[in-house]
Amino acid sequence: xxxxxxxxxxxxxxxxxxxxxxxxxxxxxxxxxxxxxxxxxxxxxxxxxxxxxxxxxxxxxxxxxxxxxxxxxxxxxxxxxxxxxxxxxxxxxxxxxxxxxxxxxxxxxxxxxxxxxxxxxxxxxxxxxxxxxxxxxxxxxxxxxxxxxxxxxxxxxxxxxxxxxxxxxxxxxxxxxxxxxxxx
Numbered sequence: 001x002x003x004x005x006x007x008x009x010x011x012x013x014x015x016x017x018x019x020x021x022x023x024x025x026x027x028x029x030x031x032x033x034x035x036x037x038x039x040x041x042x043x044x045x046x047x048x049x050x051x052x053x054x055x056x057x058x059x060x061x062x063x064x065x066x067x068x069x070x071x072x073x074x075x076x077x078x079x080x081x082x083x084x085x086x087x088x089x090x091x092x093x094x095x096x097x098x099x100x101x102x103x104x105x106x107x108x109x110x111x112x113x114x115x116x117x118x119x120x121x122x123x124x125x126x127x128x129x130x131x132x133x134x135x136x137x138x139x140x141x142x143x144x145x146x147x148x149x150x151x152x153x154x155x156x157x158x159x160x161x162x163x164x165x166x167x168x169x170x171x172x173x174x175x176x177x178x179x180x181x182x183x184x
Contacts, residue, residue: 037062039072042177050079054164056178064179067165068158069132074178077125084117091117094163095156097170109156116149130161 039056058072092110095101101109118140120126125141126148136157138148151157162169169175176182 039064039180040178040182042174044171044174052076052078054174054178056164064181067179068161071129071131072161073127073129074161074164075125075127077123078120079122081121082119084119085114087117087120088113091160091163094170095159098159098162098166098168109153112151112153112156113160116151118148128160130157132158136160 037058037060039058039062041053041055043053044051053076055075055077056072057075058067058070062070062072088110091113092101092106095109096106116138118126120140121142123142127139127141127145129137129139131137133154134157135150135152135154137150139145140148151160159166164171164178165175167175173182
């Protein structure tokens, strides 16, 4: 094992066990780079308009068809401006594609996402760091990384990642590309 690989793996262990993961702006870069394997990437377009570039990274041993069992990071670099509230609304709609939510749970999850999702400008990146069975933490990078917040409900975290990775996603080609199931 090379020294660089050993350091990256040590970084993954340190990050996964850190109770204050991501509280510092450097945490996002460290977390994203410590996941040594780029699973895939995809440019998402809607009606011909570029929306964002997505990149999924994971650690060694990642199994695409059981993605929800593995630590991973999804980075979305936006091509246009969006309000955080609009991102939250679209997210809850996509989450409901996986399985209908009862109204109180839908409202609670929408409220949690609306509270933390920032407005984004073209060129901004939102990074979601997924910890299986625990939570999903977010950072935003405009000119520098900033801590955004976290979704601490494990089921919400899993279903949020499912927006891109679950078989029920509205973007099947993106899912295949991100999970490395499509030819590169």
